[in-house]
Amino acid sequence: MSRSTPLGRVVRAILLVLVGLFFLFPILWVFLMSFQTNEQILRIPPSLFFVPTLSNYVAIISGRFETTAGTLELPFMHNLWNSLVLSVCSVGLSLLLGIPAAYAFARFKFRLGENIAFTLLSFRFAPALLVLLPLSLYFQEIGLSDTYTGLVWVYQLITLPLILWIVRGYFEDISPDIEHAYRIDGHSWLATFLKIAIPLARPGIAAAALLAFIFAWNNFIFALILGSSSIQPVTVGALAFVTASGIQYGQIAAAVVFSVLPTLLLALYAQRYLVEGLSLGAVKG
């Protein structure tokens, strides 16, 4: 760190506030909108001063929306639950499949290994819509459309390559000698994998899981086409706020606040794993 003068510190603080405002402003604005009625939001010029109302949150939680055209039933909390189920299950399954696969790709050279790994990555290149058309036909045929199982399966296209490739890099960074030493100590390869490789790759696993969770949470197109309202996540559910009697901005804002919360909390929680530099000092470089 260079020594800073008082002036330098002030300038830096101002710049930091500016950058922070720039990035946080949309979130702040949505947060404020969620406490306003549609009329307050749409007035011109907009104002920062208003009498806050909880009506948006009440509507979201109760699932009953009063519009000029009458009462509308919208199961938004159910959408939130769907999002949670889909994201957690997808990431869980991807971790279960991806970590051993990543370890295998990192440690063993086998025939076509590199090709298989790259094929898995290439799933990320394919435009989702291209995949979806045939997939929706197949899913209807085998009865997987409109099921959690079907969606979690398709979500693997998003989460599995991510976890596989990030975690593989972390496994490759662990000195194989650490694992060899553990084997020589008299432990099986499975014990070595569980007690040495996974704990040492934990920061990478946490980062990959978090990223995969966010990607799964934000996914829109798979659920839109392959699921009906009973299993649709918040991203698709929010479409319903565009009603015949206009767009319900206040309720959308409240819905956004709800849907951002889980990822935000998870990110805050996982942060300490992300910065955990465990491998440092283990091996002389």
Add this chain to the structure above:
Amino acid sequence: MSFLVIDGVSRRFGKLEVLRDAALSVERGETIAIFGPSGAGKTVLLRLIAGIVAADAGDIRIAGESVVGLGPEARDVGMAFQNFALYPHWPAFENIASPLRGRGMVEADIKQKVQQVAELLRIAHVLHHLPKQLSNGQKQRTALARSLVRGPQVLLLDDPLRNVDAKLRYEMRLELPRLLRQFESTVLYVTQDYKEAMALGDRVGVLQGRCFQQVDRPAAIYNDPRTVEIARQFGDPAINLYPCRPVPGASGAGVEIFGVRVAVPDRLAAMVDRPCLLGIRPEDVRVELTAGPGAFPVELDAVTPLNVRTALFLRSPDRQEILATCSESEGTRFGRGHRPVFARLDAGKILWFDQATGERLRPAA
């Protein structure tokens, strides 16, 4: 029958052939220092014995049983890695305890064993530290403790002093032989430092060109090297080498070098008229100020004091340590150490100090 037998072992990595038909027999309790240039396959050999790498061909037997095909966990070996390879997420205690846990030892015994080996290696006070909190020397001792704690039948040490500073390396070089004797293991010690090899090995194995060139006692490697490469690598400053061509003469074959005729031993008569190398160790070149029989005139360009001597570690009857050195050639008389000898202090060379002030007491002028 030797305790550890490496029998015609070969291994290649892709196009690179690292070992070809390498063979070595080690007796129980013996320490073999494996010396060779980097890339000679020393580390690969240790890994083959540990079971980390599989051999393409050949057999490895420990105590008469072939271990080919057995996983590392099924072979009774301990290994210290050049890069330490400590478990970074566990404190030193757990690192050292790992081989004991691997064999299902009960907790109380583990505690006692770890404490014991830690005290021997003087790391008992840092057992609760994580590897990253340890100094390099402590890491190296922890790695050594981990390989020793179970008292394995075969101990593989892969250049364990490579990554520690010179002072510590010197200390450990003195300490290791005693330590290894206590554990009664059969030891393979890999090093790139010929002095380390000579200091630690009961025998030295020179690994070069994919197989062992010579396996012999350190003094024999030095005095009776099998190849010019070995002669060149053992000795600092290096041996003098001069190309020459023996010619027959009236009093037998000889070479003419520096204007002096040097007789060639009779057993080398077959080499007459064929190109040879004459090698002479620096300590065997006698330098005088005046001419004498067989001497030839040379120019003295530089004098560089090296103070390279053989170090001897003595212990008085009242258990005090005495450090002595002698010239390398004299040192060979003492063999590998551990025997009663007699020491004499050269009274004229003693330096006297005042214990209270630490000042040198100079003889009155």
